[in-house]
Each structure stands twice: as C-alpha cells, then as structure tokens.
C-alpha cells in the first residue's frame with residue numbers, strides 16, 4: 607500500500623498534496639478522477655501509479671458553509687479546530703461568533719476564540735462581553751509585528767486548524783506570524799504590492815513549524831449556515847442538552863409552552879447570549895424555507 611497523501615488544496619479536477627508523514631516535502635500535483643469523487647483540503651488520500659487519487663480515506667468531518675441559496679458547500683475535511691478570530695476593529699457582528707460556534711459544534715470541530723489586535727482596547731459590548739459567560743478556549747493575540755501570540759503556537763502542534771473570521775480581523779497576519787516561511791497577503795500588503803500576485807480562493811493547508819496544519823481560506827466570504835432540520839441546528843447548541851425535556855418533543859425552543867430551554871435561559875442556567883443566538887438562527891432557517 608502506498609503512503610497516504612494529505613491534500614493541501616483542491617482546485618477543480620486536480621490539487622496539491624504531500625506525503626502525510628513528510629509535510630515539508632515539495633507538493634506534488636494530483637489528478638482527481640470522477641469515479642473517486644473530489645477531495646477537499648485536509649483529506650487523506652491514496653495515490654495510484656498514474657498520479658491520480660485512487661481513494662479518499664474516511665473523513666472525521668467535513669466543514670462547510672451555506673451558499674446564498676442555503677445549500678451546503680464543503681470547505682475542508684478532517685478539521686480539529688475552528689479558530690474564530692475576532693478583533694476590536696472591524697467591529698464584529700454578534701451573530702458571526704455565535705454562528706461559527708454552532709457550525710463548529712454541529713460539525714464535530716472544537717471552537718477556539720482568538721481575540722486579535724490585543725494592542726487595541728477591547729470593547730465592553732457583544733460579542734466580547736458574551737465571552738465571560740461562555741466556557742470557551744480563548745487566546746489574546748497581537749498578530750501585527752512584533753507579534754505576541756500568547757500560547758497559540760503551542761496549542762496548534764497537532765491536528766488541522768482552520769482560521770475563520772471576517773475580513774480585516776488579522777487572519778493573514780496571524781498566518782504569517784504562525785508560519786514564518788510564508789508571506790500571505792495582509793490588508794496592508796495587498797494594498798501596496800498585491801497586484802498581479804497569484805491568488806486562490808480555495809482553502810489551503812500549511813504545515814506549522816512545530817507540527818499540525820493551519821488552513822487559510824483566502825476567499826472573502828460571509829459565513830452563513832445552510833438549510834437544515836431543527837434537530838441538526840440543535841446539535842450546534844450543546845449548552846441546551848442539560849436543561850431537561852421540553853413539553854413537546856419537536857419543540858423549537860421559541861414560544862412553545864413548557865419549553866425547558868427558554869425557562870433555563872430565563873433562569874440563567876444557559877447563557878443568555880446563546881439563547882438569543884438560537885432564536886436568530888432559527889429565524890434564519892425559517893427564511894431559508896426549511897422550518
């Protein structure tokens with residue numbers, strides 16, 4: 607059996623890969639055949655003697671987002687951590703953090719919050735003020751030089767970690783600080799020298815110097831969920847699991863009588879910010895036409 611290769615980036619019917627046990631070796635180009643299906647960045651594959659993917663090894667998960675039409679669009683496979691980057695500026699939307707948290711949990715990925723631009727004052731407003739009541743792993747970083755990464759590199763030495771967050775929060779700057787050999791476009795660089803450089807919008811894996819992989823998604827996109835049944839959405843809110851049963855089995859935890867989740871939120875037994883996020887995401891699903 608040939609060695610397993612790790613897909614670094616997938617572009618239509620081909621992609622780049624390295625042997626999983628030699629992440630620093632020069633990437634090879636692999637052809638994707640229709641028969642084997644399309645690998646994603648993060649996939650482990652077997653390769654045949656014609657330089658094509660012979661088999662995609664079973665995934666631990668597929669991380670994706672919703673398109674504008676509410677369909678699921680895969681981004682990367684086998685993620686361990688979703689690094690959710692927020693910063694004092696640009697001012698974050700409260701929804702985005704909570705939507706990422708739900709997406710991570712329902713897809714079996716551990717969420718980690720990175721508050722970047724720690725050199726700026728942290729606003730006492732949501733979503734920053736929500737963090738106190740949420741039991742989340744978090745890091746305070748300054749990605750701009752001189753970078754201060756506050757223990758983040760040591761956290762990422764195993765597994766596959768995807769950087770997410772709205773444009774301008776410092777994802778490329780963080781990637782550059784974590785990957786000294788890399789020169790990614792930052793907002794600053796792309797304004798001055800970005801013209802004509804090769805860019806791609808698909809997810810890319812980069813080997814971290816101390817082990818593990820960092821996934822960068824250069825494309826600028828809004829993160830939305832896809833249309834899903836209410837029990838799938840509920841998997842994004844494990845905070846509600848311990849509230850006891852609602853009166854109705856198919857309760858949407860909205861205005862139903864005897865809703866244990868709403869009662870727990872009112873009594874402060876589940877974080878109020880998560881319950882508010884639930885109601886907003888539920889409304890979003892209703893607009894996507896699924897509920």
Ligand SMILES: Nc1nc2c(ncn2[C@@H]2O[C@H](COP(=O)(O)OP(=O)(O)O)[C@@H](O)[C@H]2O)c(=O)[nH]1
Pocket residue numbers: 722723724725726747748749750771772773774775776777778779780791792793794
């Ligand atoms: N003050 C401050 N600015 C930062 C920090 N990290 C990144 N920036 C700046 O924020 C802007 C956007 O950074 P960039 O990495 O391109 O963000 P991205 O869009 O998330 O990839 C750039 O001008 C960076 O120099 C930081 O820790 N502190």
Ligand SMILES: [Mg+2]
Pocket residue numbers: 777778779791792793824
């Ligand atoms: Mg960027």
Ligand SMILES: [Zn+2]
Pocket residue numbers: 852853857858859860862864865866867868
């Ligand atoms: Zn309920």
